[in-house]
Amino acid sequence: MSGLSNTALPLYEKVKDFVLDNIGNGNWPQNEKLPSEHELTSSLGVSRMTVHRALRELTAEGYLRRVQGVGTFVSPPKAQSTLIEISNIISEIKARGSRHRAEVIVLERLERPDQMLLDAFEFKKLCPIDHSLVVHYENGVPVQLEERYVNTELVKNYLDQDFTSIGTYDYLQHSTPLTEVEHLISAVPATERHARLLHIRERDSCLVLNRKTWTGQTIATVNTFTYVGSRYSLGSRYLPPQK
Amino acid sequence: MSGLSNTALPLYEKVKDFVLDNIGNGNWPQNEKLPSEHELTSSLGVSRMTVHRALRELTAEGYLRRVQGVGTFVSPPKAQSTLIEISNIISEIKARGSRHRAEVIVLERLERPDQMLLDAFEFKKLCPIDHSLVVHYENGVPVQLEERYVNTELVKNYLDQDFTSIGTYDYLQHSTPLTEVEHLISAVPATERHARLLHIRERDSCLVLNRKTWTGQTIATVNTFTYVGSRYSLGSRYLPPQK
DNA sequence: TGTCTATAGATGTATATACATCTATAGACA
DNA sequence: TGTCTATAGATGTATATACATCTATAGACA
Numbered sequence: 001m002s003g004l005s006n007t008a009l010p011l012y013e014k015v016k017d018f019v020l021d022n023i024g025n026g027n028w029p030q031n032e033k034l035p036s037e038h039e040l041t042s043s044l045g046v047s048r049m050t051v052h053r054a055l056r057e058l059t060a061e062g063y064l065r066r067v068q069g070v071g072t073f074v075s076p077p078k079a080q081s082t083l084i085e086i087s088n089i090i091s092e093i094k095a096r097g098s099r100h101r102a103e104v105i106v107l108e109r110l111e112r113p114d115q116m117l118l119d120a121f122e123f124k125k126l127c128p129i130d131h132s133l134v135v136h137y138e139n140g141v142p143v144q145l146e147e148r149y150v151n152t153e154l155v156k157n158y159l160d161q162d163f164t165s166i167g168t169y170d171y172l173q174h175s176t177p178l179t180e181v182e183h184l185i186s187a188v189p190a191t192e193r194h195a196r197l198l199h200i201r202e203r204d205s206c207l208v209l210n211r212k213t214w215t216g217q218t219i220a221t222v223n224t225f226t227y228v229g230s231r232y233s234l235g236s237r238y239l240p241p242q243k
Numbered sequence: 244m245s246g247l248s249n250t251a252l253p254l255y256e257k258v259k260d261f262v263l264d265n266i267g268n269g270n271w272p273q274n275e276k277l278p279s280e281h282e283l284t285s286s287l288g289v290s291r292m293t294v295h296r297a298l299r300e301l302t303a304e305g306y307l308r309r310v311q312g313v314g315t316f317v318s319p320p321k322a323q324s325t326l327i328e329i330s331n332i333i334s335e336i337k338a339r340g341s342r343h344r345a346e347v348i349v350l351e352r353l354e355r356p357d358q359m360l361l362d363a364f365e366f367k368k369l370c371p372i373d374h375s376l377v378v379h380y381e382n383g384v385p386v387q388l389e390e391r392y393v394n395t396e397l398v399k400n401y402l403d404q405d406f407t408s409i410g411t412y413d414y415l416q417h418s419t420p421l422t423e424v425e426h427l428i429s430a431v432p433a434t435e436r437h438a439r440l441l442h443i444r445e446r447d448s449c450l451v452l453n454r455k456t457w458t459g460q461t462i463a464t465v466n467t468f469t470y471v472g473s474r475y476s477l478g479s480r481y482l483p484p485q486k
Numbered sequence: 487t488g489t490c491t492a493t494a495g496a497t498g499t500a501t502a503t504a505c506a507t508c509t510a511t512a513g514a515c516a
Numbered sequence: 517t518g519t520c521t522a523t524a525g526a527t528g529t530a531t532a533t534a535c536a537t538c539t540a541t542a543g544a545c546a
Contacts, residue, residue: 010498010499010500011499011500012499012500036525036526036527037526037527038525038526046500046501047500047501047502048501048502049500049501049502050499050500050501052527052528052529053499053500055527056528060303066526066527066528067508067509067526067527068507068508068509068526068527068528069507069508069509069510069525069526069527070508070509070510070525070526070527071525071526071527072526072527185428185450186450186472186475187430187431187448187449187450187451187470187472188430188448188472188473189447189448189472203446203448204432205430205431205432205448205449205472206430206448207428207429207430207450208430227430229429229430229431229432229448232429253528253529253530254529254530255529255530279495279496279497280496280497281495281496289530289531290530290531290532291531291532292530292531292532293529293530293531295497295498295499296529296530298497299498309496309497309498310496310497310538310539311496311497311498311537311538311539312495312496312497312537312538312539312540313495313496313497313538313539313540314495314496314497315496315497
């Protein structure tokens with residue numbers, strides 16, 4: 001009995017998902033002691049090093065706490081979402097034990113973007129722009145609208161990734177060296193399109209995070225994340241270094 | 244010739260230090276291709292898995308960028324963003340060249356705070372709390388509602404400051420050593436009170452920033468900043484140092 | 487000259503093995 | 517009854533090995 005998912009992910013990622021699932025669905029509550037690496041090794045049918053890597057990474061990400069000689073424990077969910085990781089909504093949802101689903105609404109290459117878009121990228125001449133629009137669902141309820149415009153000169157093959165599972169942020173993060181990031185957060189009333197895609201009413205409050213990234217002097221991506229105000233908030237916690 | 248430090252660190256930490264040193268002293272400039280894992284393995288005299296772990300962790304920490312089949316490269320410094328300085332609205336308004344005015348609506352010591360407030364501070368017993376409510380105007384137009392609750396045990400003489408000019412944030416910043424700060428950002432529809440104080444309509448979108456601060460284990464302040472959605476947004480821009 | 491293809495060489499993952507190190511505790515012992 | 521100690525069992529690190537996967541490119545070929 002493996003208990004691991006069937007997707008094409010690497011084994012250590014499946015083990016991570018397995019642990020996050022057990023935390024999320026309340027099977028392993030806060031401060032619960034996890035099965036030992038040895039037990040997970042035999043119950044999941046993978047090597048101890050694979051289990052170890054999964055637990056080590058989850059510890060670095062703040063989900064677990066490990067004490068040598070004693071065991072592994074579920075961490076309180078406090079330092080979870082800093083502003084940097086907020087748009088990695090997939091792991092956030094999984095960590096809460098919710099079911100995640102992504103629906104791709106638009107996926108296209110704009111060969112002739114309109115002037116407003118060209119201005120956003122500060123393009124002087126006509127230049128193709130990749131465009132994706134994805135709705136993220138938590139337990140079947142839409143929580144985030146993710147719209148991205150990508151400079152095709154800087155980011156190759158953007159449209160070829162698997163948008164429903166990987167999460168676009170991971171891809172961008174690893175494919176291009178970003179030198180500058182700008183965030184702009186605002187509260188806006190839902191437009192007709194927002195209302196339709198997010199299953200809310202027009203004028204309902206939405207939290208909008210605009211992110212613009214540069215590579216050197218060139219704008220690499222222009223992104224808009226729209227959260228349903230009544231269902232979501234952004235958090236960041238700052239702990240100064242202890243002396 | 245190992246090139247690794249002599250301290251008692253684990254090997255993979257020494258390899259990480261070795262790489263960071265080479266980046267730091269300019270030996271490997273930005274976008275430089277690192278020696279391959281195989282080369283590092285033989286030149287440093289450690290196994291490939293140890294080199295691999297070091298490079299993988301440095302990649303996760305944003306120092307390196309790796310491309311399968313190609314190689315490992317020095318990344319520009321990692322893009323980070325924080326929201327620390329956003330609520331000092333007075334200097335923000337002044338920096339824009341606008342006229343600032345603050346109106347004090349409430350200024351009181353709550354000798355018997357209600358249960359909800361006591362819970363917010365995680366007080367077990369009855370404890371007085373200072374309370375201030377200020378509206379900030381930019382060129383005569385209200386843009387922010389600033390509500391603060393302050394632990395009277397930790398912050399002395401909070402009510403005695405000049406609220407209209409100094410700005411409450413500066414006072415708190417300098418009077419108490421904060422060890423932890425938590426921000427929570429959400430979009431909410433305006434209540435009747437919001438509407439009246441901010442000269443907007445009910446249900447208009449507002450951007451709410453909740454900030455909680457700690458001094459050690461004790462909660463020092465609980466603050467709520469409400470921005471008029473149509474007039475304000477929170478921004479942060481991160482520019483890594485150029486080498 | 488241009489196109490295609492096999493391949494070298496790079497990173498990525500998975501396993502088995504060995505030993506190091508830390509902690510709680512059972513049980514010996516005074 | 518209290519203290520000490522050996523040890524089981526947990527995580528932490530290091531290695532050798534094998535294979536998977538991706539990319540640039542040398543060189544065959546039309």
